[in-house]
Amino acid sequence: MTILAPLPALFTLIVAAATIAPVPAQDWGDRMLDRTEVKFGSVARLADTTFKIKVTNRYQDPIQVTSLGVSCGCISWVDTAPFTLASKEVREITLRLDTVRFTGDRNVRATISLYEPAHGYTDSVTIPVSAHIRTDVEASPSHVGFGTIDLGKGYTQRIGINYVGGRGDWKIKSAKASSPHLTTEVVELRRSGGTANYEVRVAIDGNAPTGLLRDQLVLTTDEVGNNNVISIPIEAKIEADIVVTDVQFGTVSPGQAKSMNVIVRGKKPFKIAEVNHVTREVRLKPADDVVSSGVIPPVGTQKDAASVPATASLSDDAFKIKCPEAAAVVHMVPLTLTPPAESGLFDEEFVLKIDGRAQPVTFKAKGRISVNP
Template sequence: MSALPAEAQSPTLAAGSGPPWALKMLSETNHDFGAVARGAEVKAKIIINNPYEQPVRIGSVTPSCSCTTANMPPKTMLNTYESTELEISMDTRRFVRHKDAIVTIRFDAPQFAEVRIPVQMYVRTDVVLTPGSANFGAVDVGKGGTQTIDIAYAGNPDRKDWAIVEAKTSNPHLDVKVEETSRTGGGTVNVAVNYVLTATLKPTAPAGSFRGIIQLITNDATNPIVPVLAEARIEGDITVTPENVPLGTLVPGREKTVNVVIRGKKPFGISKIECESEDEAFLVRLPEGEKAVHVLPLTITPPEKAGPYQEVFTVTIPGRPEPVTFKATGRIAETN
């Protein structure tokens, strides 16, 4: 069996560049998608976290090539310990073989900085996915779901024995199987092989964003793995926004109020809100009656101890067996 072209072995990817203080905020400073099928959805999420006392603002995000998409994160002003996600994707439909690009993030506060993130992929021309991922969309918690993907292989006659030998995933909330549906060619005729991949999202998947990778293991010794993205948005009956409440920089003894929104698919009441710690720093007004949306003002009087600060809240809802939890994080400033 002949191998993919040598260029399918992508070159070593350079590290990201920029001021150390800015690079420190990124969960990764480059990303190699590797060898992927044509038509595949390829996405990466980079977490940007502000560990500093001063707020950080993202001014712009710019890819260097039309083969790459990188939109502005949903949150561009980050207070202390706040995070946001930068999603980067590459186009495997219009582009084939090796492609690389630079994604440039420009910060304009508390000072200007430019970070350059190299990304690359190799798009195989012999394997095509339709559709490009197992996208379950919005799924109610506890329901699960099933998606199928058609996989088409087209190779030279000397690849007549090309096969997918296994489909697997390390995600415990996903079951996968693959079946060959047709095979033609060989001898002097190009080979055409078709498979169907079935991905099943288990009811055990927890509420929130779901993302996993399915690996199609082939008998191609040079490039044995074809990755397939699986995504879903698991929606619980109750959601908290934000799940991690940003408190920013706090001054001991100076009150600060932030709002938390708790939504339900139907009206509900709240009987109790408890804090995990014994600081007694928070004052929470218990809402009255049943509503589909509750806005909770949280008022904190920060304690004297400087440094990182976190509180975990437990919300008891009548008739719901499990409580709802969320947390608040910030930093208490030093005082002279």
């Protein structure tokens, strides 16, 4: 008979009376989660406080998340169930703490119910959740939200922290974030009658990569005890302001020139200062040598170049590219290839330098050189 074969084994075998029956391994649902306990710590009132749990199907058969439950209205799931995870699929689910309607210490539970339909096995994971929602510290707005920002540019967001606990000398000693692309500054605005008002400025630099940046603004106060650290979410979505499409030459013949257009799009008019072909010899050098050559290689260049089988070696002379002179929102940059006599695949890197932009833009020209196209 066929038994569900997990990665690693989800089921153990029990042999009795010459019959083999699959039995669920203990706590197989727990093994799908990257954590089985949630500690929000001390949080400010009104802060939009969430916690993400990564769920991974480590088994060969699909697993259904049939329901998501909570034991208290002070927490809730952002996601909805049911949903199915294919083998090796990973998904994040988010638990939110209600800091508007609830205060004080919270020690509650969240549950995740699982079902393996191939054999009918079920499991339920109980996740202890703890938090301390302060009544004397409020955050406004509820989190440090940058929204969608452009790649290569720096931005600053501000959040107000208001203390109303009655201590005339209450202070925020420091503010930190773990990302190297984030810096913080604490500014005391006013203080009166046992209250204090602060503004915390969070800046994201122009070197942050594209994608979703999530972090925590960690405030440390001068209080004694476990409640002297306050966490507030930080979130930014970084998108490229300039996008270029790779060029696919297809199959080309030695000595026969072929021209293609490199399409470069921006959100507003921009000027291309220069275009450089990064030769394979440069790309295969160690990182320190590449930097000293003055050419900025894109991430993954060495691995990509080394993994291309039967690769033709193309020199700078094989390519001709005309750099546009005027600024535009969309550039059609003509790229002409005259293939050498060497046959094989080619996968060539190019670097566009944009006026007024620190980060370069890269693209590839790909294809195959064949004597019999």
